[in-house]
Amino acid sequence: xxxxxxxxxITKEFKVLNRREGLKGSLRDLFSRDxxxxxAVDGITMEVQQGEIVGYLGPNGAGKSTTIKMMTGVLExxxxxxxxxxxxxxxxxxxxxxxxxVVFGQRxxxxxALPLVESxxxxxxxxxxxxxxxxxxxxxxxxxxxxEELLHKPVRQMSLGQRTLxxxxxxxxxxxxxVFLDEPTxxxxxxxxxxxRTLIQALNREKxxxxxxxxxxxxxxxxxxxRIVIIDKGKMLYDNDIEHLKGFFGSYRTLKIRVSGDMGKxxxxxxxxLPEFKVSSDEEWISVLVDEDKSKVLDVLxxxxxxxxxxxxxxxxxxxxxxxxxxxxxxxx
Amino acid sequence: xNLKKYLTLTRAGAMETLQYxxxxxxxxxxxxxxxxxxxxxxxxxxxxxxxxxxxxxxFYDTLIYLVLAAALAASIEMYTVWMIGRDIQSGKIVLDLLxxxxxxxxxxxxxxxxxxxxxxxxFIPTFIAVEIMxxxxxxxxxxxxxxxxxxxxxxxxxxxxxxxVSTICLFTESIWGINIMKQVIIMLLSxxxxxxxxxPDKLRAVxxxxxxxxxxxxxxxxxxxxxxxxxKAVTTLATQLMWCVVMTVISxxxxxxxxxxxxxxxG
Numbered sequence: 001x002x003x004x005x006x007x008x009x010i011t012k013e014f015k016v017l018n019r020r021e022g023l024k025g026s027l028r029d030l031f032s033r034d035x036x037x038x039x040a041v042d043g044i045t046m047e048v049q050q051g052e053i054v055g056y057l058g059p060n061g062a063g064k065s066t067t068i069k070m071m072t073g074v075l076e077x078x079x080x081x082x083x084x085x086x087x088x089x090x091x092x093x094x095x096x097x098x099x100x101x102v103v104f105g106q107r108x109x110x111x112x113a114l115p116l117v118e119s120x121x122x123x124x125x126x127x128x129x130x131x132x133x134x135x136x137x138x139x140x141x142x143x144x145x146x147x148e149e150l151l152h153k154p155v156r157q158m159s160l161g162q163r164t165l166x167x168x169x170x171x172x173x174x175x176x177x178x179v180f181l182d183e184p185t186x187x188x189x190x191x192x193x194x195x196x197r198t199l200i201q202a203l204n205r206e207k208x209x210x211x212x213x214x215x216x217x218x219x220x221x222x223x224x225x226x227r228i229v230i231i232d233k234g235k236m237l238y239d240n241d242i243e244h245l246k247g248f249f250g251s252y253r254t255l256k257i258r259v260s261g262d263m264g265k266x267x268x269x270x271x272x273x274l275p276e277f278k279v280s281s282d283e284e285w286i287s288v289l290v291d292e293d294k295s296k297v298l299d300v301l302x303x304x305x306x307x308x309x310x311x312x313x314x315x316x317x318x319x320x321x322x323x324x325x326x327x328x329x330x331x332x333x
Numbered sequence: 334x335n336l337k338k339y340l341t342l343t344r345a346g347a348m349e350t351l352q353y354x355x356x357x358x359x360x361x362x363x364x365x366x367x368x369x370x371x372x373x374x375x376x377x378x379x380x381x382x383x384x385x386x387x388x389x390x391x392f393y394d395t396l397i398y399l400v401l402a403a404a405l406a407a408s409i410e411m412y413t414v415w416m417i418g419r420d421i422q423s424g425k426i427v428l429d430l431l432x433x434x435x436x437x438x439x440x441x442x443x444x445x446x447x448x449x450x451x452x453x454x455x456f457i458p459t460f461i462a463v464e465i466m467x468x469x470x471x472x473x474x475x476x477x478x479x480x481x482x483x484x485x486x487x488x489x490x491x492x493x494x495x496x497x498v499s500t501i502c503l504f505t506e507s508i509w510g511i512n513i514m515k516q517v518i519i520m521l522l523s524x525x526x527x528x529x530x531x532x533p534d535k536l537r538a539v540x541x542x543x544x545x546x547x548x549x550x551x552x553x554x555x556x557x558x559x560x561x562x563x564x565k566a567v568t569t570l571a572t573q574l575m576w577c578v579v580m581t582v583i584s585x586x587x588x589x590x591x592x593x594x595x596x597x598x599x600g
């Protein structure tokens with residue numbers, strides 16, 4: 001079955017000039033033909049079905065934005081097959097544009113000096129949205145966010161949160177099949193992040209819109225994505241459900257204990273006793289990251305109980321954030 | 334329906350221009366300063382000349398021409414290169430490329446709004462002021478119609494040239510030098526700063542075969558021509574039309590080829 005987006009062994013190379021140092025080097029660069037090839041995306045294959053929310057993750061410079069730019073049709077892949085809604089995006093950029101919506105967290109497509117409603121009216125004409133569709137969209141928006149407060153405010157007077165919210169609404173306005181959200185919650189406060197997540201989820205549910213989300217905030221991933229794709233250095237590291245992710249590097253759990261006496265001293269003792277596990281401590285807790293494939297948490301706990309006076313304990317599942325961190329640090333192996 | 338999506342961009346552009354009242358005032362003040370310099374410069378040039386008519390133009394002919402040229406420049410100069418260059422550097426251009434219409438048209442119609450507003454707020458008042466101060470030195474008749482047609486061509490040619498230069502910015506990823514060069518070339522060779530009548534014959538012959546004179550010299554000479562010479566008007570317009578087609582085709586082709594080369598920064 002082929003999905004709404006399908007990438008088959010996609011590679012994108014950039015030619016980058018080898019820059020030299022210093023003023024003299026810069027002058028020589030003017031005449032240099034010394035290019036090197038940088039593979040930003042290297043053999044990525046994936047299928048995305050209509051209505052999915054896919055978290056597209058990777059460290060900075062991993063090639064996420066490049067992939068998104070290829071899917072939107074701004075960049076042409078160096079090799080491989082890429083279909084979005086059955087079309088080759090870079091060849092049919094205008095038609096493709098009709099079916100996708102884009103939000104780049106740090107940029108706005110809205111008309112800066114004008115009230116939001118004017119931007120909406122413009123988009124309505126540009127995307128040739130019918131009056132009925134526009135009205136029903138407005139109704140939907142009204143039920144999801146406090147739209148009246150935003151509509152008559154010039155975009156430049158909005159807070160970053162309001163602007164992002166508006167940009168998301170603008171991207172969904174022409175009821176696209178796919179919306180690309182590139183770090184939509186960047187720089188937002190906790191409550192605004194929650195609002196934006198709820199909004200994205202609701203729009204995805206109501207319109208069955210496919211959402212491709214890149215983010216560095218694991219809160220976004222936990223709240224929105226069932227499936228995540230991780231890339232690094234252009235290569236795909238992981239593509240599966242978020243549940244499987246936690247078992248990706250063995251089943252980790254964090255055992256937290258509080259002991260009487262000098263916590264720091266006890267912590268370093270435990271570190272010696274359990275050389276195979278990572279031990280860290282702060283003022284309140286000593287945390288042991290237990291790999292359950294090696295030994296059970298309960299065994300570790302009873303071992304510790306013999307030697308130390310444990311006053312309190314907590315058991316934590318490893319967070320998505322920690323797994324991802326491990327994957328990033330592990331890199332491509 | 335199709336035209337509507339373009340006009341709606343123009344409308345928004347006009348509205349955005351109106352939001353920035355302070356900038357309009359500054360532009361008018363800047364122009365007044367420029368015109369003061371022009372006045373004294375040319376007064377000195379004419380004072381040093383033995384006759385009152387230089388190259389077929391009196392002092393007041395020259396002054397009227399240059400005042401209107403300055404007003405015209407304020408109306409049709411859209412800083413396209415700056416804007417597109419800035420969007421290229423910031424990466425915002427990606428968002429505009431992702432609109433379901435050609436970028437070239439998208440940008441033109443977005444800019445057209447402020448062009449219309451500037452024309453109404455700068456050129457028309459200047460024209461009226463000149464007309465009152467010179468007690469009707471500018472003939473009003475068919476020349477106005479010719480002028481308006483020529484103006485449309487001038488705008489299109491100017492935009493195509495700007496767009497070509499902006500496209501070059503895609504490769505260089507820097508704007509400053511290229512844009513300054515473009516501005517100097519256009520302001521000089523189009524007759525916006527010095528009437529073409531003052532050019533040496535050889536240079537004049539070259540300039541006449543370049544597209545630049547179609548931007549300022551053509552519409553202004555049609556406007557200031559009181560003889561009602563239809564043949565001259567038709568020739569001028571035909572030349573403009575030719576350049577308009579040529580430049581549009583070049584800018585479109587160049588853009589289409591170049592857009593594949595885009596390596597948008599960031600991300």
